[in-house]
Amino acid sequence: MTGEPDRLTPGARTLVDLMASAFPDLGGAVTDAVEARRIIDALPRPPVEPPAVGSVEDRTVPGPSGSPGIPVRVYRPDAAPGPRPTVVYFHGGGWVIGGLDSHDDSVRELCRTSGAVLVSVDYRLAPEAPFPAAVEDAYAALLWAADHAGELGGDPDALVVAGDSAGGTLSAVIAIVAKERGGPALALQALVYPATDSAQDTRSYRANATGYFMEAGALRWFWEQYLGPDGDGGHRHASPLRTGDVSGLPPAHIVTAGCDPLCDEGRAYAQRLRTAGVPVTEAHYPGMFHGFFAFPGLLADARDALTGVAEAIARTAKDRKNGGDHGGSAG
Template sequence: MPLKPEAQVIVDLASAAFPALGTEVLDAAEARRILAARPAAQVDAIAVGRVEERSVPGPAGVERVRVRMYWPADPGADLPVVLFCHGGGFVICDLDSHDQLCRAMSNGVGAIVVSVDYRQAPENSFPAAAEDAFTVLKWIAAQAASFGGDPARIAVAGDSSGGNLAAVTALMARDHTGPSIAHQLLIYPMLDPARDTASYRENAHGYFVTDDHLRWYWEQYLASAADAENPYAAPPRATDLSGLPPAYIITAEFDPLRDEGEVYGQRLRDAGVEAVTIRYNGQFHGFFSMADNLSDAKDAADQAFSAVRRALEQP
């Protein structure tokens, strides 16, 4: 099936407004300036219990990492906690670009969401973003009780490159024997720099996020060919996926990243990990954040947040 009509309208508008990364725009700082100069969509912020910004101790060589924390509208004690990593190809987007999504997630899951302002490439290439995310995970586990969270009920989540960081954080936690993660929500995750799947060939152009965009993002993030083989940069390079937390993986039919997300889900299942993969036909990379405009996005968010909520329920 083709893109759904409501999705086609958004893809046409977004494609016209988005920088031609790697061709017309070669500099990450310039891309950020272009995006920042465009008028922000006027939406009413989803009401949550409260929002607070903090800075937490950073990894080696980094003094602090900024986070934005969201408490759900329904108050409670010993709430589960979700570590969230925003997308943007490791290069663009920020806490503000994903603020509405984090608000919806906090209410939908009934959890405290901690959104990470990780260091971005190319100024800070791999493994900077992954180290920041894992450091914040360790902070959550150590400090959850101080902000009303339950350290025994932690999930990781992210979209696109943030889905990569969520998956990597789960790998790091397993390899370092903690902190314990109960669930991972991977929203059309950007996992494999090889870019050699059928969905890359089928959806290389014309669906907002292109093969050129993704190639450019990987070039900014990875400093060497060896990095591309490191499981903490490219989770599919891990030879052993056993012992990871259950996963809920969302893909979109017209997304170059579709196949790598689905293959990763199958590899998790083959390794004995509970993993659900849901493909949204007629949709494109980025649709999940557009619940105000796309019925599929609202449905996807409702189902995903319900899955995470169930995974984080007290025994």
């Protein structure tokens, strides 16, 4: 922010200032990924019970050829009748930080609110495993979830990819990869403030460069770690907005925040899909910041956004029963 009126809601401003005071200066004072993870892992966690779900199980599933197995965490809702939508969830963290534990509360909330089975994926992180390692892990996990949906209590015909930030990017990319590689068929891609273009040259990147928690400099640092010295940021598996043909991709539900550097590219991807005939619903929150989705207990907009994603997931099972009508688009 540079002298302009604050566009965050008052509750969001309080939270942003608190987080910014504790979060490492990524790409500035902190440039080492291992050190960044150490600092973030040492941050105090609120002493609250995690949201209750029916069951939680840690497993390891086969990775892509030549790689180690992929840790996943399977969340099942209460014992209501199934089968249910099966959601493969990819966590945020700029492809550099984060994991099963960092997003445990968010995935629990989504499981409980949607009534779906969720498979949270601990894909390999950069810079140790740069692009496209995370993409290949994500696709391998999707294949496993599709093959084991019945065992998990899920519906293999209501298969969803979902994620926030870098995980939203992976979800968009995996929808493209599944189309290219002949499946599995997806009922929905739920993208929460995804990065869709490595160019980082939008109006929102400039308008929200500083003062709104996740700053443009940190996002550039994440891209540098992810791509490494030889990565192609223009490749469609890195920047889904640059995909030549997005027709035939699964319906999308896309969440964006007005005070997020990634806002414009998320909205541009929604429009790109819509123009190609893909059903799209959008949920845009002008007074929110990158990361707000993780705070449904503190922010009304976060609760609304989570409920919207959960309802979009739940609709996939209803749509299947009603003959596959996913509905139209909303802006």
